Amino acid sequence: MTDLLDLSIPDLVAAYRSKRVSPREMWDAVEARIATFEPEIAALYAYDPEGARDMAKASEARWAQGAPLGPLDGVPTTLKELIATKGTPVPLGTAAVELVPAAADAPIAARLREDGAVIFAKTTCPDYGMLSSGLSSFHPLSRNPWDVTQNPGGSSAGAAAAGAAGYGPLHIGTDIGGSVRLPAGWTGLFGFKPSHGRIPVDPYYVGRCAGPMTRRVEDAAYAMATLSRPDWRDGTSLPPNDLDWLDFDLDVKGLRIGVMLDAGCGLACEPEIRDAVLSAARRFEDAGAIVTEVGPVLSRAMLDGLDVFWRAKFWGDIEKLPAERREKILPYIYHWAEKGADVTGVQAVQGFGQTIEMRKTCGALFQTVDVVLSPTNPVVSYPADWASPTNDPERPFEHIAFTVPWNMSEQPAASINCGFSASGLPIGLQIVxxxxxxxxVLRLSKLFEDWTGGVKQWPQPKGV
Structure with missing residues (x-):
């Protein structure tokens, strides 16, 4: 079972094709891992092992006939709870939402089904996806498999926990300020936020992206051929592409790389993280890249403006809920949102304007560099039951200063493991x-992974 769980997606698909492994055997291995680890980490929502067995059986029959539906046929996959799957309620991580079955698959779910993926569960997220935490008023508390006293990050909390725990090779999260990259950094995964519109999303929102969270760069790249197919429901969806997602050939000689160690505001980068990022940058410099330190693209005014805009927007989303339903929202989130009621229309527009300022500063920086390296997360970890690294609703976004600008500028960015803290927890390097x-971004990430060998030992459930 352990050997199957260690297979990359391309190797797994090759094993299906050669009939050395069947989709049912792979599912049995995943199901066994979930049975031993899920009580500790609580990563899943709407887990359907019986349905997964049926899907794996159908996939096995297709492979036996040499007629798979697509490149992900038989690959166990999870989707973040916010990504709708037909017939399953979308609670948005909160007890405040009425549980109504989704009428249709969201674009990502539709593409995965078209290609035969075994979607066996949704993964947890905090209330409305508004926290970098596994804390939710609806889901059980999700925990970091590396240390279950610690937070997996969020808002793609369950996806990160599931990936690090070995619940199959592919997990899809969403990201509006770092919600794929932040939890990937805290759990050792590769988390990829593509260019805005590369993976269609529905509903669309400013800065909202979706992306794969995997143990290997190759697995995320392999999945992009499926995930990046356009969908009319996302008006920002990019045209069909003929990219060879597995073309990792790259010579970094002469590449201009800027290293950003100061985010401009928010939480300061802890020394262990700073050292790990600098060590990663030296690898690129040794390979011939031109590496220089660069200043921040974010300011206090930008982050505070985004806070004002998001509070106003979110209050507008929940103010019409009956009082008894609003009271079920996680208190931290509700306390933060309440102040949105006092935001004027002018203030909200001014706050939104700061997203444009971020876009300008990001664009200006990329006139001088080809790539940016930075920490993904400024801190090594924080307790599992905290709502955020500050646990303070008056300082809710201090930890996203390295990640959120690239959502607003619509640029591709990834988090890849670049080492471990003295406490044994993963450290993420962001590549933009x-x-x-x-x-x-994928090529640079794969190059770095090849240099380091990637994460060599993943968490194991108790008794394994």
Whole structure:
């Protein structure tokens, strides 16, 4: 079972094709891992092992006939709870939402089904996806498999926990300020936020992206051929592409790399993280890249403006809920949102305007560099039951200063493991590329992974 769980997606698909492994055997291995680890980490929602067995059986029959539906046929996959799957309620992580079955698959779910993926569960998220935490008023508390006293991050909390715990090779999260990259950094995964519109989402929102969270760069890249197919429901969806997502050929000689160690505001980068990022940057410099330190793209005014805008927007989303339903929202989130009621229309527009300022500063920086390296997360970890690294609703976004600008500028960015803290917890390196050059980010990530060998030992459930 352990050997199957260690297979990359390309190797797993090759094993299906050669009939050395069947989709049912792979599912049995995943199901066994979930049975031993899920009581500790609580990563899943709407877990359907019986349905997964049926899907794996159908996939096995297709492979036996040499007629798979697509490149992910038989690959166990989870989707973040916010990504709708037909017939399953979307609670948005909160007890305040009425549980109504979704009428249709969201674009990502539709593409995965078209290609035969075994979607066996949704993964947990905090209330409305508004926290970098596994804390939710609806889901059980999700925990970090590396240390269950610690937080997996969020809002793609369950996806990160599931990936690190070995619940199959592919987990899809969403990201509006770092919600794929932040939890990937805290759990050792590769988390990829592509260029805005590369993976269609529905509902659309400013800065909202979706992306794969995997143990290997190759697995995320492999999945992009499926995930990046356009969908009319996302008006920002990019045209069909003929990218070779597995073309990792790259010579970094002469590449201009900027290293950002100061986010401009928010939580300061802890020394262990700073050292790990600098060590990663030296690897690129040794390979011939031109590495220089660069200043921040974010300011206090920008982050505070975003806070004002998001509070106003979120209050507008929940103010019409009956009082008894609003009271079920996680208190931290509700306390933060309440102040949105006092935001004027002018203030909200001014706050939104700061997203444009972020876009400008990011664009200006990329006139001088080809790539940016930075920490993904400024801190090593925080307790599992905290709502955020500050646990303070008056300082809710202090930890996203390295990640959120690239959502607003719509640029591709990834988090990849670049070491471990003295306490044994993963440290994430963020790699940011120019808008639409998703392949550059993937190639740099794969190169770095090849240099380091990637994460060599993943968490195991008790008794294993």
């Amino acid at each position: 590329g120019p808008r639409f050059d998703d392949l550059l």
